[in-house]
Amino acid sequence: MRSFREGTGEVYAPRVGGGPGYPCPMEPVDLKDLVAFEDDGPTHRTVAETERLWSELVCLQGPQSVGPIGDEDSDALCVVVAGRVVAQVDRSRTRLSQWQTLAVPAGSSLTLTNASEEPSVVLLVAAPPPVGRAVEG
Numbered sequence: 001m002r003s004f005r006e007g008t009g010e011v012y013a014p015r016v017g018g019g020p021g022y023p024c025p026m027e028p029v030d031l032k033d034l035v036a037f038e039d040d041g042p043t044h045r046t047v048a049e050t051e052r053l054w055s056e057l058v059c060l061q062g063p064q065s066v067g068p069i070g071d072e073d074s075d076a077l078c079v080v081v082a083g084r085v086v087a088q089v090d091r092s093r094t095r096l097s098q099w100q101t102l103a104v105p106a107g108s109s110l111t112l113t114n115a116s117e118e119p120s121v122v123l124l125v126a127a128p129p130p131v132g133r134a135v136e137g
Contacts, residue, residue, distance in 0.1 A: 031081060037061045037119055047123065054129035058122045060085065060114035067111030071130035076104040078112070083120025086113045 034045035034057045042064045047055040054074075058066055060083070067088070070076075078087060079101045087094055087102050088111040095115055096102060104110045114120045 031057055031121075031123070035059055035082075035121055042066045049129065052129070053125065053127045055123065055125040057081070058112065058124060059119065060112065060122070061119040062114065065111060065113035068109040069111075070104070070107070070109045071126065072107050074126040074128055074130050075106050076110065076124060076126040078102045078104060078110065079123040079125070081121040081123055083118050084115040085120050085122060086115045087111070088113075 029047055031047070034047065036043045036045065037059050039061075043059040044066075045057045045059075047057055049055070060066065078096070080096045080098050082098055084095060084097045087096050089102070089104055089108050094102065112122055
């Protein structure tokens, strides 16, 4: 549930437990605007960053891969927006297709590899932000 703070235009999301809300800017992002491919490697485009959440869009083509990546304190969610990828978490591997998702526990290592002739687009979300990624201020 979200509500507006009267007179300010700020959007608030109530905290768990019914306590006071906190400011939550409403800035929609069209993921299509972030899709870009480069021949020399995967592209990474930031979707959103806050003190508590980090997300980016990763675009892979051909045999490109990203990883291993991970953080000791951050759980992550990997969502395939387009294409197919092979996801390796630590020593386990699986194939993911469009709209499939995979949870990556904190402390795990993730590697993503494009798994088709077509390009792939993957949304990565981590909370809390990986070390060095949290927004200050």
